[in-house]
Amino acid sequence: MLKIAVLGAGRIGKIHAANIAASPLATLVAIADPYFDNALQLAKLYGTNAVKDPLELINDREIDAVVIATPTDTHVDLMLAAARNGKAVLCEKPVDMDLDRARRASEELATLQVPVMVAFNRRFDPSAQQIRQAIVRGEVGEVHQVMITSRDPGFAPVDYLRHSGGIFRDMVIHDFDMARWLLGEEPVSVYASGSRLLNPALAEFNDVDTCMVQMVTASGKQCHINCSRQAVYGHDQRLEVYGSAGMLLNDNMRASSVRRFTHQLTEAREPLVNFFLERYADAYRHEMDAFIQAATGAQPVPVTAWDGVMALKLAECAQRSVESGKPVSVD
Template sequence: MVRIAVLGAGRIGKIHAASVAANPKAKLVAVADPFGDAVRTVAEAHGADAMTDAMEAIARPDVDAVVIGTPTDTHVGLMTRAVELGKAVLCEKPIDLDIAESEKAAANVERLGGKVMLAFNRRFDTTFAEIRRSIDAGRIGEVRQVVISSRDPGMPPAAYVKSSGGIFRDMTIHDLDMARWLLGEEPVLVSAIGSRLVDAPLLEQYDDYDTVMVTLQTASGKQAVINNCREAVYGYDQRVEVLGSTGLLTHDNLRPTTMRLTTAEMTDAQEPLLNFFLERYAQAYRAEMNAFVDAIADGKPMPTTVRDGVLALRLAECAVESVRTGRAVTV
């Protein structure tokens, strides 16, 4: 039985706490968050201890592993302390908004031999995982192009934008990790463009964008294109296409049901897309937690690593520089 403390009782913390509680190989020992009312609600729902000090939760002798779902600027400190105490870690992305701090933290984890998994949950989505397996099985030959569309249903609150680190580090970073994973090679060249088409007055305050496109190229010439927008009025848009030398793999959006309605007024009408990431990736979050617990229980390598977090953030930094300079950036 892997005994786990979840750090953070916000929306991600709630998801992780429920995933731990549902895993038969794990026990949710504690939930820690400085906001007492919030942490008590989450902890009591799963029969865990409610704590307001994350460092104390990490240090508990009955905790084998921690899940970090706290604000980004706390990730490095909490992750480092957990590794120093020999605890396994599942940490939400990014490691830190600063690439130098992320590099330093990753090097420290590796030096200490820490077991740290970065929470790139989309790799654990049932269909995305099947796409990767199909690539590995040679079903489409050699990968040539990856196209990723990822659009949110609406702008986040101003307070979130202010602390997010910008769209490339906050939103695109998931797609940058997916591109690396599906290409099977590290990108060496990054080009990006960014626009403020949804809420220019807000985003100008923080030198951020709401609509971006990124192009990646590997040393062998493989390409990936990522398009993001903070507002898609039709719902949470998540699609992937992988072109190979002998075939094509695609993943379309998910809906509550696959029913289609055809009448005199409409043809093939469908229900709206799943509302947002909490609904769309519910299965992926559970599978991600199961993979984390299995890696600890079975002594296996973590399926994603702290180095994956660094590499994705480095690509995000290159995209920021490309928008700023108007030139392609070498990784």
């Protein structure tokens, strides 16, 4: 049984704790959070230990692995401390707000030869997995275009956004990772446009709430990402992959698949699932399963720290493109 500690008792920490507790291959041994009441409350739920300082668990030789669900500015230090102590690591995105710092951390982590995984959970969504497997099998031939729609159901609090690193590092970074994964090639050029259509106050910290991104790989493959902080009809998450032999696409999740036809309307359906923890509940479970397999050596790490660096690089290029109004080369 892999002994895992969760660092951070917020909403993501709670999801990871639940999935560890439900795994037949792992044991949830402790929760750490500087807000000790949060750690204590979550620990009581699963009959485990609570501490205030994450380093106490990182330095505990009885613990095999840690899940880092703490604020972004703590990620690098905690990842490195855990890996230097020989612990497997699952860390929430992004690796860091600063690309150079993230790159240096990734380079050191590679030398430590400890399983370190970045939590891009959308790769583990069942429909995304099926699309990826179909690409690998050649069902669409050569991939020509990837289209990604990513719209949140509700606008995040401005205080959160103030410290989020901006829409590209905080939200679209998931889509940058998906683009790399589905294209099978690294983008070499990024062009992005951004607008403040929902909240003009974002200008205070140079952020936008609505954006589009165009990317091209060296061979000419294309990716389009459209993103919004607020879709009034629910969590809108769709993928489309077009290739020389066909097309793949997925649909949104709803509480019910029933469609209604009356004299007043046709094709009426239930609203989309309205929260990312519901939309990606299966993805979080599969992600934890993959981490446990990697931590025990049964499978390779599916999403590396370097993947986190590359997604962050694309986010930075997109931000520079918005500011300059020009395409940016990915160097």
